[in-house]
Amino acid sequence: MRRMTARPANAHQARLLRLLRDGGPNSRAQMGDQIDLSRSKLAVEVDRLLETGLVVADGLAASRGGRRSHNIRLAPGLRFLGVDIGATSVDVAVTNAELEVLGHLNHPMDVREGPVAVFERILEMAAKLRAAGLAEGFDGAGIGVPGPVRFPEGVPVAPPIMPGWDGFPVREALSQELGCPVMVDNDVNLMAMGEQHAGVARSVGDFLCVKIGTGIGCGIVVGGEVHRGVTGSAGDIGHIRVEADGRACACGNKGCLEAHFSGAALTQDALEAARSGRSPALAARLEAAGQLSAVDVAAAAAVGDAAALELIREGGNRVGQVIAGLVSFFNPALVVIGGGVTGLGHTLLASIRSQVYRQSLPLATGNLPIVLGELGPTAGVIGAARLISDHVFSPA
Amino acid sequence: MRRMTARPANAHQARLLRLLRDGGPNSRAQMGDQIDLSRSKLAVEVDRLLETGLVVADGLAASRGGRRSHNIRLAPGLRFLGVDIGATSVDVAVTNAELEVLGHLNHPMDVREGPVAVFERILEMAAKLRAAGLAEGFDGAGIGVPGPVRFPEGVPVAPPIMPGWDGFPVREALSQELGCPVMVDNDVNLMAMGEQHAGVARSVGDFLCVKIGTGIGCGIVVGGEVHRGVTGSAGDIGHIRVEADGRACACGNKGCLEAHFSGAALTQDALEAARSGRSPALAARLEAAGQLSAVDVAAAAAVGDAAALELIREGGNRVGQVIAGLVSFFNPALVVIGGGVTGLGHTLLASIRSQVYRQSLPLATGNLPIVLGELGPTAGVIGAARLISDHVFSPA
Known part of the structure; x- marks a missing residue:
């Protein structure tokens, strides 16, 4: 069952493999333009990669004048x-x-x-x-x-x-x-x-990716690489305090972001809104299904239920408040919002945006897109x- | 007046120069161990650097057996x-x-x-x-x-x-x-x-350096390099909100960290404490000098003035609250506190620490020193x- 996959022998070969992964099949000539290797050195490295079986020749490339060069691509059987x-x-x-x-x-x-x-x-x-x-x-x-x-x-x-x-x-x-x-x-x-x-952050080197699901976390990309922090806990923003004397959180503190807005908190709030009679739409869904989740809040908001809309707006404000601080601190080129709660869509995004654009300095938000992730699960x-x-x- | 300082010709020479800058005079043999260059290639690059005048030979190095090698150092006249x-x-x-x-x-x-x-x-x-x-x-x-x-x-x-x-x-x-x-x-x-x-973060690759002076800012070092952000405003943490309906800030928002604690805010608070009679020590200093600054607050705290101590503690709590969020987000190996307000010393540091250790997750704070900068101005x-x-x- 174990496959003996070859590994590149040096950094040049590694760069060639990643170039083919990210850009697809390519000619030797164009690869030479993209990585700073002499023609002869490139030929040597490509030949060695062909020998390992990690890459294969793939037909003739478009002519650039002179002898036509072969296209190279990653082995089609790699999985x-x-x-x-x-x-x-x-x-x-x-x-x-x-x-x-x-x-x-x-x-x-x-x-x-x-x-x-x-x-x-x-x-x-x-x-x-x-x-x-x-x-x-x-x-x-x-x-x-x-x-x-x-x-x-x-x-x-x-x-x-x-x-x-x-x-x-x-x-x-x-x-x-x-x-x-x-x-x-x-x-x-x-x-x-x-x-x-493959998604909305393609070609962006410095960005934040905030995932709002059962919990809340943040992926941090610096210079194209994920920043994991010294113990691997970087991006753990769910326990940043958003309320001085806020709700009790599972972590033992009070007022954590996750305690106020996340899949779990939203479910709680939705149940309360349904039972208290504040939300007819959520009450109806609770009666039909016996339970509620973020999906129900989204559906209730879609039919104009005021309590559901308010839950989303309030949550967006709280996440937005935290993101505003991160934007001031980190000055990213892009903020991506993803995770299960993004079913809440435009209402959520709008309140996140208004918090960030209001609270962070203009210099940090002047060219800052805040967008939903593109790839979902x-x-x-x-x-x-x-x-x-x-x-x-x-x-x- | 213009000096024609030579520049290194390639990345190897650049690394050699920085090695000599950071580690001081060194033998060819030891430099070869530290940067991954063959003996012959190293000799070529060192000789070229000697020709530029950027480095000079500096006596014989300690013997490692065999022929003794010359020490190399950066030119003593560089300024x-x-x-x-x-x-x-x-x-x-x-x-x-x-x-x-x-x-x-x-x-x-x-x-x-x-x-x-x-x-x-x-x-x-x-x-x-x-x-x-x-x-x-x-x-x-x-x-x-x-x-x-x-x-x-x-x-x-x-x-x-x-x-x-x-x-x-x-x-x-x-x-x-x-x-x-x-x-x-x-x-x-x-x-x-x-x-x-040259200071407390020597050899640390990932850390935050929070400067509390007239304003408040944060230097972010990732992988040994300063992270400046996409528009150069990274680290601008003075306008992170610490209070929902807090004090008006010069930036136009309310409740910014700087509006509540910084050299300027502290001076205001000190004046108020002096004039309201809450702080006899500050009142005496105000009467003597006609004005107050962070130095006076430090002096009043040093003689046990309760109001001055409370100002420092409150400020430390607010800065600590923001730093707690940054620690959760960034998971640094070290937090350095510097700037004019560090005259407030241990009281300030203690309240910053207690906020961070209480509010950030144990995983991020388990081995996290929070220390004063070592080098002052x-x-x-x-x-x-x-x-x-x-x-x-x-x-x-």
Whole structure:
């Protein structure tokens, strides 16, 4: 089952592989223009890559005068597995070496069932994708988890919503099971990498990606690279205080952002609005389904329910307040909003924007787009594939 | 007056120069160990650097067996000018190529007098340092200003406390006057670089440096490099909101950190405490001097004045609250507190610490030192020299 995927021998080869991953098939001549290598040196490195089987020749390139050069592309049989473990579901996808999604499965699952149950499910899903003929084996797998990760070892650390995962050797265990290299990261970082590779942050080097789901987190990209912080907890903005004497939070403090706005807080607020009679639309949905979630708040807001709209606006104001501070601090080129709660759409975005544009200095917001993510649940799995491809496409 | 300082011809030479700057004189053999260059290639590059005059041979190195090698050091005649323009005073220093301060002058001056008056003063101070025999000329100058800077051009942009400086070509103008290369940056970034080069952040790659003076700003160092943000305003944390319906701020918003705690806000609060009779110690100092500043608050606190202590504690709580958010977001390895208000010392630090350790997640604060800067007003001028040396010691 273990595939012996070759690794690039040096930094030049690594750069060539990433260039082909991000830009698709290319001619030798154009690759030479893009990376600063002499023609002869480039030829040597490309020939060596051809020998490893990581790249293949792919027909003649368009003529630029003189002898026509061969197009080069990444081996069409390379396969990455992208896994995004959320609080309440698991996404598993297969991509090719250009990180195009060939197949994508989603399964509801509570992360609190613990690593053994979740891994079993992931392996099943991967097997199903393989059985569908999408992959013979995997050249690497990227895994996202909803909590902080000690990145070099691929181990979750004190993840608040993942009891049973603290210190579990996710990287090592899954690498054994899958028979390929594995890298593990926080799910929010992977969303940022996904939007950077194939979504709204394409070509942007410095941006923030705020994920509002069961919890709230922020992916930070600096100079094209994810900033993970000294212990891997960078971006953990859910426990920034938004209210001096605010609601009690699961972390033990009061007034944390997550305690006031996140999937969980919103569900609470929606239940209250339904039961108190303030929201006829939510009351009707509660009666029909026996429970409520962010989806119901979105639906109620869509039919003009005032209480639902107010919940979204208030939440947007609070997230916006925190983002305003981050924008002043970090001065990003772009802010991406993603995660389950983005079903709340324009109302949410509008109140986030008005807070940021009002509270941050004009110099930091003058050219600052604040936009919804483009890839939805695909961002995480593409980010996961990107993570492991960065590893596989670097010198061993 | 213009000195024709040579520049390194390639990245290897640049790295050798910075190694000698940061580590002092060194043998060829040891430099070879530290940068990944073959013995023969290293010999070639060192010989070329000797030809430029940027480095000189400096006696025999300690024996490591075999032929003894010559020590190499940066040319002893190289001189950098470090200038730190504050809101209320100007610091000018001369350093050698290892960024050791050879002479340092400080002059009270209001930055609002505008660039022409301030430049005149700087040139006078530089001339005085030259007349004292500390430099024949300058190989480069670094300039810090108390506001955001469009870094590539060296131009202040919309600096709130620097009317008359907006868009002024500081880099170009001073480069003309001084006859050497000039780089301009925000004063807080320079403080961070100074503490990194010679102070408490030595060898730390990811840290925050919070400067509390007339205003409040934060230098952000990521992977050893200053993060300036997409428009150069990163670190502008003085206008993060700390109070929902707080004090009116000069920026037009309410409840900004600076409106509640900074040199200016503290002076206001001290006056009020003196006049209202809450602080006998401050009242006595006001009567004696006719005015009050942070220094007086520190002195009153030192003799146990309850109102002064409370002002410091309250201010520390507010700064601490903002820093707690930044720590959760950025997960730094170290937080440095500097600037004029650090005269408030341990009381201030204690309340900052208690806020951060209470509000940020344990994972981010588990190994997080929060310390006072070590270099005081020298940090800025060393940072300025470091900035220009990075430029001079890079390929033209």
